[in-house]
Amino acid sequence: xxxxxxxxxxxxxxxxxxxxxxxxxxxxxxxxxxxxxxxxxxxxxxxxxxxxxxxxxxxxxxxxxxxxxxxxxxxxxxxxxxxxxxxxxxxxxxxxxxxxxxxxxxxxxxxxxxxxxxxxxxxxxxxxxxxxxxxxxxxxxxxxxxxxxxxxxxxxxxxxxxxxxxxxxxxxxxxxxxxxxxxxxxxxxxxxxxxxxxxxxxxxxxxxxxxxxxxxxxxxxxxxxxxxxxxxxxxxxxxxxxxxxxx
Amino acid sequence: xxxxxxxxxxxxxxxxxxxxxxxxxxxxxxxxxxxxxxxxxxxxxxxxxxxxxxxxxxxxxxxxxxxxxxxxxxxxxxxxxxxxxxxxxxxxxxxxxxxxxxxxxxxxxxxxxxxxxxxxxxxxxxxxxxxxxxxxxxxxxxxxxxxxxxxxxxxxxxxxxxxxxxxxxxxxxxxxxxxxxxxxxxxxxxxxxxxxxxxxxxxxxxxxxxxxxxxxxxxxxxxxxxxxxxxxxxxxxxxxxxxxxxxxxxxxxxxxxxxxxxxxxxxxxxxxxxx
Amino acid sequence: xxxxxxxxxxxxxxxxxxxxxxxxxxxxxxxxxxxxxxxxxxxxxxxxxxxxxxxxxxxxxxxxxxxxxxxxxxxxxxxxxxxxxxxxxxxxxxxxxxxxxxxxxxxxxxxxxxxxxxxxxxxxxxxxxxxxxxxxxxxxxxxxxxxxxxxxxxxxxxxxxxxxxxxxxxxxxxxxxxxxxxxxxxxxxxxxxxxxxxxxxxxxxxxxxxxxxxxxxxxxxxxxxxxxxxxxxxxxxxxxxxxxxxxxxxxxx
Numbered sequence: 211x212x213x214x215x216x217x218x219x220x221x222x223x224x225x226x227x228x229x230x231x232x233x234x235x236x237x238x239x240x241x242x243x244x245x246x247x248x249x250x251x252x253x254x255x256x257x258x259x260x261x262x263x264x265x266x267x268x269x270x271x272x273x274x275x276x277x278x279x280x281x282x283x284x285x286x287x288x289x290x291x292x293x294x295x296x297x298x299x300x301x302x303x304x305x306x307x308x309x310x311x312x313x314x315x316x317x318x319x320x321x322x323x324x325x326x327x328x329x330x331x332x333x334x335x336x337x338x339x340x341x342x343x344x345x346x347x348x349x350x351x352x353x354x355x356x357x358x359x360x361x362x363x364x365x366x367x368x369x370x371x372x373x374x375x376x377x378x379x380x381x382x383x384x385x386x387x388x389x390x391x392x393x394x395x396x397x398x399x400x401x402x403x404x405x406x407x408x409x410x411x412x413x414x415x416x417x418x419x420x421x422x423x424x425x426x427x428x429x430x431x432x433x434x435x436x437x438x439x440x441x442x443x444x445x446x447x448x449x450x451x452x453x454x455x456x457x
Numbered sequence: 458x459x460x461x462x463x464x465x466x467x468x469x470x471x472x473x474x475x476x477x478x479x480x481x482x483x484x485x486x487x488x489x490x491x492x493x494x495x496x497x498x499x500x501x502x503x504x505x506x507x508x509x510x511x512x513x514x515x516x517x518x519x520x521x522x523x524x525x526x527x528x529x530x531x532x533x534x535x536x537x538x539x540x541x542x543x544x545x546x547x548x549x550x551x552x553x554x555x556x557x558x559x560x561x562x563x564x565x566x567x568x569x570x571x572x573x574x575x576x577x578x579x580x581x582x583x584x585x586x587x588x589x590x591x592x593x594x595x596x597x598x599x600x601x602x603x604x605x606x607x608x609x610x611x612x613x614x615x616x617x618x619x620x621x622x623x624x625x626x627x628x629x630x631x632x633x634x635x636x637x638x639x640x641x642x643x644x645x646x647x648x649x650x651x652x653x654x655x656x657x658x659x660x661x662x663x664x665x666x667x668x669x670x671x672x673x674x675x676x677x678x679x680x681x682x683x684x685x686x687x688x689x690x691x692x693x694x695x696x697x698x699x700x701x702x703x704x705x706x707x708x709x710x711x712x713x714x715x716x717x718x719x720x721x722x723x724x725x726x727x728x729x730x731x732x
Numbered sequence: 733x734x735x736x737x738x739x740x741x742x743x744x745x746x747x748x749x750x751x752x753x754x755x756x757x758x759x760x761x762x763x764x765x766x767x768x769x770x771x772x773x774x775x776x777x778x779x780x781x782x783x784x785x786x787x788x789x790x791x792x793x794x795x796x797x798x799x800x801x802x803x804x805x806x807x808x809x810x811x812x813x814x815x816x817x818x819x820x821x822x823x824x825x826x827x828x829x830x831x832x833x834x835x836x837x838x839x840x841x842x843x844x845x846x847x848x849x850x851x852x853x854x855x856x857x858x859x860x861x862x863x864x865x866x867x868x869x870x871x872x873x874x875x876x877x878x879x880x881x882x883x884x885x886x887x888x889x890x891x892x893x894x895x896x897x898x899x900x901x902x903x904x905x906x907x908x909x910x911x912x913x914x915x916x917x918x919x920x921x922x923x924x925x926x927x928x929x930x931x932x933x934x935x936x937x938x939x940x941x942x943x944x945x946x947x948x949x950x951x952x953x954x955x956x957x958x959x960x961x962x963x964x965x966x967x968x969x970x971x972x973x974x975x976x977x978x979x980x981x982x983x984x985x
Contacts, residue, residue, distance in 0.1 A: 216821055216822070219818065219821065219822035220822050220825060222822065223822050223823060223826060234845075238844075238845055243841070243844070243845070296735065296736060296739070299734075299736035300736045300739045300740045300743065303740065303965070303966065303969060304740065304743075306965060306969070307961060307962045307965045307966075309916065310915070310916030310919060310920070310961050310964075310965055311919075311920075311957070311958060311961050312919055312920045312923040312924050312927075312935070312957065312961075313920075314920075314923065314924040314927045314928075314935070315923060315927070315935070315938055315953075315954050315957050315958075316954065317927070318938065318939075318942040318950060318954075319764075319765065319954070321942075322763070322764045322765070323764055355552070357550050357552040357553070357554045358554060358556065360523060360548075360550065360554070361548075361550065361554040361612075363523060363541070363542055364521060364523070364542045364546070364547065364548040365542075365567065365568035365571060365572075365619065366541070366542060366544060366572070367571055371571055375567075375571065376556070379556070379558040379559075380556075380557075380558070382558070391831075393832075394831060394832035394833075397832075397834060398834040398836070401834045401836075401837065402834070402836060402924075405928070416837060416840065420840045420844075425844060428840060428841070429841070432837045432838065432841070435833075435834060435837060436833050436837070439829070439832045439833045439834065440829040440832060440833060442832075443828070443829045443832035444825065444828075444829060447828055447829075453558075
């Protein structure tokens, strides 16, 4: 099946989504919705206007910081737990339970510990993102095929060499998958955090727009976030697939 | 003055080897292997045949130094094998041990690169091994793009590049179909002749063992012991066509007479899976 | 109970004790957190109030409805998409990026459309969960061994029988994983939506208690959610283990 047809099909689905959007707008009117075309145009306008850039900057800054913490905490916990069977058995159900917990219920606690502002946003993003990274890192270590380690021993590798030349590349694909998921969840955490605890940033802009019934801004910013999340995920997915040697 | 021709030192010496797994909850101590007493001659091809679960793989790992025996000693070139894998031993495992993140070339070069060999020498050895194993067209492919048989060849090439003096193979062709196995057997003989290494092959296939080896050891079910060690008497210059030799059938019959009841024991004991 | 389970229990108990001590001696400010024992007391007294009963009915009811629809629609959609490979390839990028997007940003849109009621909340729960069911269904159907379908034809089974007697049991473990995820996502979707904007429900009650500086109520409710989530998780985890052990294709060593 040719690539062109595939891309064509994907564009068709995209068009279908936009058509549904237009239909919803026709049904709901200007009070509740905005039409796709003007919204997209406004989105470009926003991206070009210097007034908007501080908000993007704020969100990106919080996101970058939160991501660093997510990765460090996630890898730290995950690799530590994964190095022994017992610790992984003890820890995995706890991590899975934390994953299913609506972390927004912990939000008030975070706000009380960190106060309003950047650190609360970063903390909220980090608690969302580190869990899948930890789970995937842990499983990556547990699932190394023993025969690969045996092969390393038969080639007289030192323990450090076994870690760097066999364990590291063997766990990399799985860890990357975890980081990809953690990436998206960290963004989610940061944006939600901004909706409550901030006077700047994209989350704040959305909430502000809701309060002033500015559906166009609300939808435009939503589209911008959506596109950023989708594009970065697609890039990470490509990296993921390459590492897993999937076509 | 008499000059007595000293008998050559055995390449590998196994004496009093036993492997006993200690008792766990709900299970008595498991006497898996032994006692095993065996000397491997320099440059010989020795196969171990036996039913599943008789301890053949354990024996191989003990010789390689991957597992310590509960009792007894194993020596390689006069020195005891203890704790780590001695230099000069190469192992080909039953499962695919190729590194999925490296190309065929890098896989083969892995061992010698880590040992610090000069790159020119690495190139020479790897090129020779890959060409010997018929992998010249696949040097930049990844294992995931290759069939099971090809991946096993990559693992064998990786072992050859290290220029081992003792090659241990644990059912290397288990995952392959019977005809491919016969062809791989021919290749193994080629490798054996070219390298002059001593080869210890573990297999459950009687025909493979008899066809390839100078000597075949028939191993009993637990605890694994040698019921008989057969001398095949083949020429060094043999290949798979030897299956048509008249003595082939007689030897197969001889081995089977030992192994048939052992195999039945194995099926009955191992048929019950752990809950 | 296994060693791991005992250790886990000990870990949780230890954490509980640590928090209790730190709160009592004032190392943790009482305005930030109340001692865990008081959280338990608060929860117990809350459980006797009518208000909480109403909130729980709202929240768990919404979760149940969202879950039902998500599983039914997700499974059906998964079957359809799997049968149409071209459609599947076209939808692939969208399915893959679905969970990358902060779905909560659509909640305000839903409220603008439906007003503040239980409907947008159920829709959010549904929206969160349905795609994981679709992906698990697709994954499960991918893993039905081809040989099973051939056996069906050898036995001359009707299409309906093939689906009910061979395909559904074969897909069951994957579907179970999908349902487990769907439960988690429904919880997150419903409670988070209630927290953001709602007039009833446990999520709303937590937000209200927070804004009212009512730490006792707030922590009691948080404890309720944590306990419920953990219990459901452990139950599902236990049954998931049983199902996948029975369906294991590799022989036990």
